[in-house]
Amino acid sequence: MITIVDYGMGNIRSVQKIFQRLNIQVQITSNHTEILNSSKLLLPGVGHFANGMKKLEETGLREILDQLVLIKKVPIMGICLGMQLMTKNSAEGNVVGLGWVDAQTSRFNFENQNLKIPHMGWNQVDVKKNTAMSNNILAVDLFYFVHSYFVSCNQKEDVLFQSDYGHSFVSGFEKDNIVGVQFHPEKSHSSGMRLIQNFSNK
Amino acid sequence: MFRPRVIPVLLLKGQGLVKTVQFAKHRYIGDPINAVRIFNDLEVDELVFLDILASRENRTISIDIVKQIGDEAFMPFAVGGGIKTSKDALALISAGAEKVILNTAFVENPRIVNEIAALIGNQSVVVSIDVKKNWFGIYQAFSKGGLEKVVETPIDLAMKAEELGAGEIIINSISNDGMMQGYDLELIQQITSAVNIPVVACGGAGKLIHLREGTNKGAHAVAAGSLFVYHGARNAVLINYPEKKELINNFS
Numbered sequence: 039m040i041t042i043v044d045y046g047m048g049n050i051r052s053v054q055k056i057f058q059r060l061n062i063q064v065q066i067t068s069n070h071t072e073i074l075n076s077s078k079l080l081l082p083g084v085g086h087f088a089n090g091m092k093k094l095e096e097t098g099l100r101e102i103l104d105q106l107v108l109i110k111k112v113p114i115m116g117i118c119l120g121m122q123l124m125t126k127n128s129a130e131g132n133v134v135g136l137g138w139v140d141a142q143t144s145r146f147n148f149e150n151q152n153l154k155i156p157h158m159g160w161n162q163v164d165v166k167k168n169t170a171m172s173n174n175i176l177a178v179d180l181f182y183f184v185h186s187y188f189v190s191c192n193q194k195e196d197v198l199f200q201s202d203y204g205h206s207f208v209s210g211f212e213k214d215n216i217v218g219v220q221f222h223p224e225k226s227h228s229s230g231m232r233l234i235q236n237f238s239n240k
Numbered sequence: 241m242f243r244p245r246v247i248p249v250l251l252l253k254g255q256g257l258v259k260t261v262q263f264a265k266h267r268y269i270g271d272p273i274n275a276v277r278i279f280n281d282l283e284v285d286e287l288v289f290l291d292i293l294a295s296r297e298n299r300t301i302s303i304d305i306v307k308q309i310g311d312e313a314f315m316p317f318a319v320g321g322g323i324k325t326s327k328d329a330l331a332l333i334s335a336g337a338e339k340v341i342l343n344t345a346f347v348e349n350p351r352i353v354n355e356i357a358a359l360i361g362n363q364s365v366v367v368s369i370d371v372k373k374n375w376f377g378i379y380q381a382f383s384k385g386g387l388e389k390v391v392e393t394p395i396d397l398a399m400k401a402e403e404l405g406a407g408e409i410i411i412n413s414i415s416n417d418g419m420m421q422g423y424d425l426e427l428i429q430q431i432t433s434a435v436n437i438p439v440v441a442c443g444g445a446g447k448l449i450h451l452r453e454g455t456n457k458g459a460h461a462v463a464a465g466s467l468f469v470y471h472g473a474r475n476a477v478l479i480n481y482p483e484k485k486e487l488i489n490n491f492s
Contacts, residue, residue: 051336055311085361154438154460156363156407159245160285178484182316184338184363225316225338227283 040238041076043103044068045093047119048084056224060231062238070102078238079103079112082224083119087143087187088131090123100136107138111215115237121211121218122189130187139213141191148204156186161221163199163209170240171198171212171233179229181209181221189220243491245285245461246451248468248481249442250275252291252305252321259465260292261418263370263386269469269477272305276312282481284315288341288410288463290368291321295344295384300328303335310336318366324349329356333364341366341410347383347390347397350404357405366440367401368410369394371427379427386414394427395434402435409435410463413443420446420466423454432458448482448490455491 040057042050044066057064064080067073081103083090094100106112116124125135128143135143146155160180165172188207191197199210199219209220217237223230250272251258257275258266269275272289279287289309291301301321309317319332320341329340340360345352346367357365370382371394381390381397390397398409411431413424423444432439438460445451445464454462471478482490 049310049333049336049338051310051334052313056314059314084364154436158363158407158438159461160243184316186363222316225314227280227314230314 039076040064040078040080041073042066042080042082043073043099045083045090045097045099047090047093048082050082052224053080053082053117056231056234057238060235060238062234068097068099070098073099073102074106076106076112078240079106079114081114081116081120081123083117083123084184085119086130087119087122087128087135088133090119091133091135094123094136103136107216113215113237113240114217116218117224118185118220118222121220122187124216124218125189128187138216139191139196139211139218140193141189141196141208141211143187143189145187146204150204153204156184157188157203158184161201161203161209163201163221166197166200167195167212169198169212171210171217171236173236173239174232175199175229175236179232180226181223181229182225183209183221185220189218243488244451244455244459246482246487247286247288247440247461247463248279248284249288249290249463249465250469251465252289252301253293255305257469258292259418259469263414263417265418270479273308273312275479276309278479279481280312280314282479283484284481286315286338286461287313287317289317289319290341292385294322296387298322300324301332303331306332306335306337320366320368324352326352326356326359329365330359333360339364339366339407341368343368343370344383346401347381350400353401353404353406357407361407362405363407365406366408366410367397367406368412369397369401369431370412370414371424372414373424373427379430382414395430398431398435398439402437406437408438408440408460410440410442416444418466419444422446422450423457425453425457428454428457428459448486452490
């Protein structure tokens with residue numbers, strides 16, 4: 039079963055709903071045994087990076103996730119903060135992340151006065167590599183973003199999607215079994231549904 | 241390409257949706273959940289739900305309705321109506337809302353913006369400012385759904401909201417509400433030049449071109465009620481939303 043990991047960060051109900059809409063079985067849980075028995079994992083999350091890491095440590099989920107993701111190679115998709123947590127570190131609170139992907143999280147910093155932070159709204163993604171995850175994702179598709187910090191990858195081949203806001207940033211990465219998206223597929227209508235479908239087919 | 245968000249605003253009165261004219265003359269529009277389903281199919285950018293009687297009746301927008309909306313909405317949505325504490329805000333976010341909208345509580349206890357922002361993030365806290373233009377052409381802010389005059393000017397309120405950590409401001413013209421003659425562009429200009437956070441124009445849009453006028457005055461997003469629930473010269477109730485192409489053309 040696909041598991042939405044509940045570590046107490048933000049609204050995960052809507053993530054569950056989009057799976058249900060697609061008739062894909064999914065569970066929300068923080069139970070270690072249930073998580074260990076999952077076929078796929080979702081790491082959602084909204085909020086402060088440092089707080090997210092703290093919650094993962096406190097709940098003992100970090101150890102379990104490290105094992106599942108790095109050793110058992112269980113497919114996992116991080117959404118928004120969930121994606122950022124997979125990087126090596128973040129400027130938000132200056133803390134170390136899970137470090138599963140060779141990437142870092144920095145705060146938006148650009149000259150354009152017309153662009154506000156957070157980057158909040160609909161934006162396009164530029165598909166950087168063709169995988170099961172980018173299947174049917176087109177340049178005209180719009181995805182919903184809400185974030186003040188962005189991810190940059192050190193390994194070009196990890197970049198799945200790239201978007202522009204003040205400057206270009208990584209809006210999706212994929213490294214083997216590890217996927218992260220900066221936008222909210224659960225709030226992105228049919229484009230989001232296609233992405234969720236891609237992940238469940240992965 | 242970054243297109244401004246176009247946001248239908250839906251007003252809750254009890255369990256039903258209404259549309260107002262200058263904050264009065266409540267006309268029944270339909271069932272909120274049904275409306276969400278239609279707006280899903282129309283792939284709207286975002287929705288706003290306001291319980292227009294909540295503050296006056298000293299209660300909060302129904303968690304139950306917000307949950308039902310959250311279960312249906314595959315787009316972000318914001319909710320407002322009688323939110324007073326960070327606990328209220330957290331409950332609504334947990335119920336599925338993306339953002340909470342503060343109006344009366346912000347006027348009565350501005351610090352609450354800061355408190356809620358610390359809990360759910362600045363991007364999820366919206367302050368809405370309801371404004372009437374008086375006989376002397378002076379902008380007067382109101383709380384409690386347009387009932388009570390606020391001492392501070394709309395500009396001062398907007399600046400204070402930004403200072404306290406609001407993620408965005410909805411500037412709503414009571415005078416233009418439901419008139420479908422266009423936004424109060426002077427008001428939008430004043431607010432957008434006073435703050436750096438996104439400003440959502442609301443109140444008065446009746447055509448697509450009105451939305452464009454709003455963004456030309458610096459609005460980061462544009463909201464409307466009548467435009468998206470009425471159709472035709474006789475204002476028949478029909479939930480509608482422009483096609484993607486129309487929206488792109490409208491703003492480019």
